Amino acid sequence: MATAHLRAMGWMGRLIQDDRVVFGWMAVVAVAGLFGVSEMLKNWRDEAEIKPVQPKTQYITQETEDALKLSTLDTLLGHYNQSIRETSARIVCDRAVNDKDTVDMLLWGITRKDYDERMRNLRALAIITDPQSLERLHRWKAYAALVRCLELSLDPEQEVLDDEDWDEYGLRDMTEKLCLMFISQLLSCYEPEKLIKAKFVEKWLAKQNWGATPEDRLHNFSRYMRYKGNRITDIVAAIQGTCSGREALEATGLLPPLGPVPSESDPEDNIPLIERFSVLLPNNINLSNLRDDDQTRLLIRSLQGVQSAEEQRVRHRHREAMVLNDGSRPLNSDDIIQRPESPS
Incomplete structure (x- = not known):
C-alpha cells in the first residue's frame, strides 16, 4: 500500500510539473466560471425586468x-x-349631424354668395355626413339649399357642351362637384320628387351652355346623355324617369314633347269580316229567299256575330294601348303593351 501510494504521489507530482496540464486545467476553470457568471447575470436581468401591463380593451358607451x-x-x-x-x-x-340647428346653419352657409364661405360649409357638411346619416338631408330645405349653391356656381363663360369625346365634369368647380355628390347619393336612396320641386332643372341644368338655338339645345343635351357617364347624367336619368321630371325637361327645351301614340291597327281591321270570307258564299245571294235553317243564312249570322266581337276586341286593344302610354317615359315601341288574349 505504501508503495502504491508513493507511486501515485510521484505520478501526480509529474503531472503538476507538466505546464500543459496546468494550462488546460486553468482553461477549463475559466470557461466554467464565465458560463456560470453569464447564467447568473441572465437570471438577475429577467428578475429585474419590469414588464408593461397589457392594456385592456375598453369600449366607450353612448352615456x-x-x-x-x-x-x-x-x-x-x-x-x-x-x-x-x-x-x-x-x-x-x-x-x-344629429343637431338640426347645426345642419340648418351649414345649409344656410352654402347659399351665401361668398365663395369661400360656401366652400367651408360644403366641406363641413361632407365631413359630418355618411351613408347612415344621409337621411338628415332628405328634406326640401336641403335640396333647395343645394340647388341654390349650384345656381351660384354657374360659370357665365362656360363652353358649349357639344364635344362627345371629352367629359368636362372633372374640371368643374369643386362647389358644383360637392353639391352633385350630395344629390347623387340622395337619389341613390330616395325618389327625385323633392329635387324636382326645388327646381333643379330650371335653375341649374337648363342654364348649362347647351347651345344658342332650341335645336342645338335639344341636340347637345341628347348627345351629352348618350355619350357621357358622370353624376350629371345619373341625376338626369333619375329625373327623366318621373312624370314631373319629364315635364320640367320638356318645359325648359331639353327634351322634345311627346308626340301622338302611333296606331297599330291593321288595314284588314277596316274590312268587314263578311267580305273577307265572301269566297265561301255564293254570288248574288238573297237573304230574304233563304229559310231560317238554311246553312248559308246560319253562316252569315255567325260571321256577323264574329265580326261584332272582333270589332269590340280591336277597339278595346287600341284603347288599352293608349291608356298604358301615359307619357311618363320616352316614346318607343315598348310603350304599346297589349294584354295577351285568353284562349277561347
Missing part, C-alpha cells in the same frame, strides 16, 4: 360620449394618440 364636454373633446382632438383623435372626431361629427 360616456354624451357626458364629454366640448372643452374635453377639444383637448382630445389634439391628443398625440391617433386612435383617440379619430374617436374624438367621430363623436364631434355625430353630435353635429
